[in-house]
Amino acid sequence: MSQFAPLIAAVTRHRGVQACLVVADEDGILVDGTAHVGVSTSAFAALTASLYRKAARAAESAGFGAVTYFELEAERGRVMAAGRNGLVIVAVAEPRVNVGLLRVELVRAAEGL
Amino acid sequence: MIRHSVMVGWADGPLKRYVDDARLQFTVLMHRSGQVLAQHGFQSRMDVQTACALSAAINATADSLGTMIDGAPFRGLHYAGAARQMHLAQLHVGDGVLLLLSVFDRESSLGIVQLYLDELHAALAASAPADEDAPPALAEDFERDLNTNLAALFGKR
Numbered sequence: 001m002s003q004f005a006p007l008i009a010a011v012t013r014h015r016g017v018q019a020c021l022v023v024a025d026e027d028g029i030l031v032d033g034t035a036h037v038g039v040s041t042s043a044f045a046a047l048t049a050s051l052y053r054k055a056a057r058a059a060e061s062a063g064f065g066a067v068t069y070f071e072l073e074a075e076r077g078r079v080m081a082a083g084r085n086g087l088v089i090v091a092v093a094e095p096r097v098n099v100g101l102l103r104v105e106l107v108r109a110a111e112g113l
Numbered sequence: 114m115i116r117h118s119v120m121v122g123w124a125d126g127p128l129k130r131y132v133d134d135a136r137l138q139f140t141v142l143m144h145r146s147g148q149v150l151a152q153h154g155f156q157s158r159m160d161v162q163t164a165c166a167l168s169a170a171i172n173a174t175a176d177s178l179g180t181m182i183d184g185a186p187f188r189g190l191h192y193a194g195a196a197r198q199m200h201l202a203q204l205h206v207g208d209g210v211l212l213l214l215s216v217f218d219r220e221s222s223l224g225i226v227q228l229y230l231d232e233l234h235a236a237l238a239a240s241a242p243a244d245e246d247a248p249p250a251l252a253e254d255f256e257r258d259l260n261t262n263l264a265a266l267f268g269k270r
Contacts, residue, residue: 049224050221050224
């Protein structure tokens with residue numbers, strides 16, 4: 001069990017969460033995580049880390065400082081991510097998930113990264 | 114004898130797509146011997162020749178070192194520099210092994226490169242010429258084949 005297991009468990013406990021991954025934001029490599037069958041974790045990790053990096057650069061260019069949280073809403077689900085210390089914790093969730101609660105959980109989990 | 118064909122051209126399409134998807138700066142596909150098959154981003158034939166020779170040497174070294182230390186060849190290499198990173202992969206295509214050198218900066222990442230490498234691998238396997246349709250790479254023809262391929266990629270400069 002990795003040091004991130006309690007953080008991942010806290011996020012996946014929420015109803016509607018399909019995957020929770022800890023990813024290195026610079027290289028997009030999966031560090032730890034858990035996912036339902038059907039979620040391609042390594043591909044997802046690489047692409048989400050890339051999104052997070054670009055969001056961070058956009059925020060920096062706009063003079064907004066560091067990105068603490070970002071959310072992507074799609075037709076059949078949501079991707080939510082929070083990062084710190086070169087790591088990003090990402091949750092993949094169904095549309096019915098309680099967004100507010102999950103956001104609080106992710107931001108809290110990111111403090112433990 | 115190196116079993117794989119030395120024809121250039123067949124890998125250009127898949128490699129172009131890989132470069133675009135993975136946002137690479139340079140890439141070169143070659144035989145394990147260092148014989149170039151396709152490239153993107155290099156401006157001169159000498160640079161390609163050097164990159165191929167060094168990549169083939171790195172691969173041979175990792176093979177031998179891995180066998181000596183761990184009982185099996187080391188596969189794949191990633192090096193992160195200050196501004197650029199390189200990734201050297203082995204691709205089993207047909208009955209041969211090809212090497213792919215990929216160079217990227219902060220626009221991409223190791224995870225992205227590995228992700229699109231799988232797609233490239235499948236595309237190369239689908240478009241590789243059959244052995245009977247293409248001349249095999251023979252050690253005695255190495256220099257002639259190398260010059261032919263570099264001329265095809267860069268013209269006779």
